[in-house]
Amino acid sequence: MGVADLFPAERQDAKPVDRITIRRPDDWHIHLRDGAMLKAVLPYTAAQFARGIIMPNLVPPVTTVAAAEAYRARILAALPAGMDFTPLMTCYLRDDTDPDEIERGFREKVWVAAKLYPAGATTNSHAGVTDLLGIAPVLERMERIGMPLLIHGEATDPEIDIFDREAAFMEGSLVPLLGRHQGLKVTVEHATTAEILDVVREHRSRCAATITPHHLVINRTHIFQGGLRPHLYCLPVAKRERHRLALRRAATSGEACFYLGTDTAPHVRGAKEAACGCAGVFCGPSALQTYVQVFDEEGALDKFEAFASLNGARFHGLEPNAGTVTLERRPGRVAEAVTVDDTAVVVFRGAETLPWSVVSS
Ligand SMILES: NC(=O)N[C@@H](CC(=O)O)C(=O)O
Ligand SMILES: [Zn+2]
Numbered sequence: 001m002g003v004a005d006l007f008p009a010e011r012q013d014a015k016p017v018d019r020i021t022i023r024r025p026d027d028w029h030i031h032l033r034d035g036a037m038l039k040a041v042l043p044y045t046a047a048q049f050a051r052g053i054i055m056p057n058l059v060p061p062v063t064t065v066a067a068a069e070a071y072r073a074r075i076l077a078a079l080p081a082g083m084d085f086t087p088l089m090t091c092y093l094r095d096d097t098d099p100d101e102i103e104r105g106f107r108e109k110v111w112v113a114a115k116l117y118p119a120g121a122t123t124n125s126h127a128g129v130t131d132l133l134g135i136a137p138v139l140e141r142m143e144r145i146g147m148p149l150l151i152h153g154e155a156t157d158p159e160i161d162i163f164d165r166e167a168a169f170m171e172g173s174l175v176p177l178l179g180r181h182q183g184l185k186v187t188v189e190h191a192t193t194a195e196i197l198d199v200v201r202e203h204r205s206r207c208a209a210t211i212t213p214h215h216l217v218i219n220r221t222h223i224f225q226g227g228l229r230p231h232l233y234c235l236p237v238a239k240r241e242r243h244r245l246a247l248r249r250a251a252t253s254g255e256a257c258f259y260l261g262t263d264t265a266p267h268v269r270g271a272k273e274a275a276c277g278c279a280g281v282f283c284g285p286s287a288l289q290t291y292v293q294v295f296d297e298e299g300a301l302d303k304f305e306a307f308a309s310l311n312g313a314r315f316h317g318l319e320p321n322a323g324t325v326t327l328e329r330r331p332g333r334v335a336e337a338v339t340v341d342d343t344a345v346v347v348f349r350g351a352e353t354l355p356w357s358v359v360s361s
């Protein structure tokens, strides 16, 4: 073995890239909420992303075509003048969801996917699905019409250790579901474990996973570093370091089955800093800066466009966006919080100076 083997030339000599231009990215997992919160948080997402899948876990949830159309109209009305953002709507599945309503909304291009919340798994999921076998007719219809199923993949049995709930769902529900519905397109949202990434790879012709910025940056220890950090608490909760490293490898691998979904999930400060705090990390304002930093750290900036702007569009059968966004290795401070009425929503990595900035879109 010679010196060249030990110190490959690229590592030794390559000039670091400090500016990258990619097709405008999309965010395939967003919570925008409604009312004043929607108005406050939407500009941050629209500044970074051209399109986004809007989660339907409002109160009450978005379960009908009419409700999805009305919500889409409220989002477009909240968009500041001059900004351009396309909300892609989803249907919240319930035990009594009607396959005909699902198909109608998909054919009328109101919704692009349906969302499975196991009942009780996460924020505003109590009206979700209690029995996967019970919604087989809905899943069969979705399979037939090519409509993707988006999954919050956690088991809901309160006896199961919170750090094992994704694994329990994977073994007890996801793998059997993929076997029962062999043509169904499935996205495992906000993946947090190494093992679920391998299940996705095994089914990659019709299965994908989204990966959040925060799960690439924090592991479960960070939630307790120096004291309880409620703003780092989300579901699925961050796992051990080995899982974070597996997520970084998957995201930066260039594999088409992994793509961007921030799961930006705003809750007002008082709901997070509470005796019983809500799950959700508000990462919209720092999302692209965080992702690009991870790709840079992993030496994979050449794979960033696939993850952020191509793979998700391909999975959903959409064209990539026409415009571009440029990011630069230039320190930029992230806003600490976003004001909503007389309170605020604390931003993930808020008030930190991050090494990369979004310079134009
Ligand atoms: N991720 C979260 O912790 N919370 C999300 C719901 C979800 O995506 O599970 C929310 O709506 O607040
Ligand atoms: Zn979720």
Ligand SMILES: [Zn+2]
Residues within 6 Å of the ligand: 029, 030, 031, 055, 263, 264, 265
């Ligand atoms: Zn979410």
